[in-house]
Amino acid sequence: MAPLTSLAQEVVDYIIDCLHGDVKSLRNCALVSTSWTPRAQRNIFAEVTLPFRHDGVPTGRFTQLQDIVQQSPKIALMPRRVCLLGDELAAFPPSPEGSPAAAAVQLFPNIREVAVVKFTCQSLPEIAESILAAVPAVAALSIEDVCILEIPLPGGRVWLPPQSPVVVQIAPSGPVHHRPPTLRKLSIRNLQALQGVAQCESFALAENLAQRGQLSSLVSLELLSRPGVTQTWLPFLPSIGRNLQRCAVTINDVVPHRSVSFYRALTEEQLHESITRFYNALLACPHLHSLGIKYDGLPTYAKALEEAYEDPTLIPRTSPYFLQELTALLSRADVPFPKLEALIFDVLSTVEGLSLFEDAWTALRDALCTPGRYPCFWYLHVELEEMGTGFGPWSHLEHVQCRNADVRAALLRAQLGMFQGSGITISVATRDSKAVMW
Secondary structure, three states: OOOHHHOOHHHHHHHHHOOOOOHHHHHHHHOOOOOOHHHHHHHHOOEEEEEEOOOOOEOHHHHHHHHHHHHOHHHHHOOOEEEEEOOOOOEOOOOHHHOHHHHHHHHOOOOOEEEEEOOEEOOHHHHHHHHHHHOOOOOEEEEEOOEEOOOOOOOOOOOOOOOOOOOOOOOOOOOOOOOOOOOOEEEEEOOEOOHHHHHHHHHHHHHHHHHOOOHHHOOEEEEEOOHHHHHHHHHHHHHHHHHOOEEEEEEOOOOOOOOOOOOOOOOHHHHHHHHHHHHHHHHHOOOOOEEEEEEOOOOOOOOHHHHHHHOOOOOOOOOOHHHHHHHHHHOOOOOOOOOOOEEEEEEOOOHHHHOOOHHHHHHHHHHHHOOOOOOOOOEEEEEEHHHOOOOOOOHHHOOOOOOOHHHHHHHHHHHHHHHOOOOOEEEEEOOOOEEEOO
C-alpha cells in the first residue's frame, strides 16, 4: 500500500471532502500534514453557526470564531453559509447595521447562503431587507422556525388573495433599490404565527422580493409551513417562471373534526380548489425538475394530532385528491414539465387513509411511464410523517408511538410495487427505516 504522502493532492482532497460534516474526523485530518490542513479547514468552516441570545447579542461562540480568524485570517474567507440561530426569544433587529447578518458578514465576507432560525420579528420583509443589505450577493435564504409577533388589529389580520397574477413594476427611481438578481434558493419552514398573520407576512415577503427583482432568479423554492402560506405565493409563480427547477410545498384538503382555528372556516371543496390552483400555477414553471408535496391530512398543528396516534378511536383522515389532481396535471396533452426528474411526497397517513391511494398510485404510474412523455423521470420518494424529519415540522411526533406504523409501511410498499419494472427508483421512508426498493 502506498504511503499517504505519495497520494496525489487531488485524491487527498477528494478523501477529505467525503468527510464533510464529520467535524471530529476533519479536525484529525487537519493535523496529519500541512498538505491536508487547508482542505480540512475548508470543510470545517464551510458552514458556521452563530448563536444569539434573547437580547440579540452574539454568544461566546462568536468571540471564539473572532479569535480563530485573528490567528488564521485565511479562515475568514472560507465560510459560504452562515446559520444565524436565535433562542426563540431573540428579536431580529430591523436595522441592517445592527442585524445578526451584518455581524456575520463583517466576520466572514464571502458568505453567500444565510439561514435565519428561531428568531422573533414583526415583519418577514424586514428580515429579507436586512439580509440583502448585509449580503448583497446572497444566493440562498432560509427562514425557519421564525415567530412573527402579531400587530393588534380589530378583527385580526386577514389575507385576501389577489384575483389575478401579481404584476410587479420595478422602477429604478422607486423606493426599493434594485440590484441584479442573485437569489437562487428560498426556503420558508414552519412559520410560528396565527394563520392570517403568516399569510399576510408571507405575501408581503414575496411582494418585497419581487419588487427587488429577486424572484426572477429563483431556481429552488420551499414553502414548508402551513398550507395557507403556499397559497400566498401562487400569484408570484409567473414572475418566477421559467427558471424554477425545484419546488416543495405544503398542501391540505382535510377539514378536521375538531376546531382548528385556521381551517374552521374552510370546506373540503374550498381546500380542493386551493390544491387545484397550486397545480395550475405551476404551469408557469415548465423547467421544473423536482416537485415535493407535504400533505398534511389532519392539520399538523391540531392539538388532537398526538392523541390521534395514541387513541385508536381518533383517526386522522387522508384523501388521495392531491395525488389525483397531480396526475391529471401530468396527463395533459401538452407535457407540462418535460424535464421532470423526481417526485417526493411527505404524507400524514393511516391504514384507512392509505387504502384509498392504490388507484391514485396506478394512475400516477401510467402518467409517468407513458413512452416519450417524461424521459428524464427516474425517482419517486414517499415518506411517512412519523420519520420526524423530511419536509415538515414533525419533530414533536418523535416521542409518540405511532399506531400501526409497520402495517402502514407495508401497505405503502405493496401499493408502490406496481412501479417495479418501470425503470423508476422507488424509495420509501418510515420511522425506522429508509429503503430504496428497486
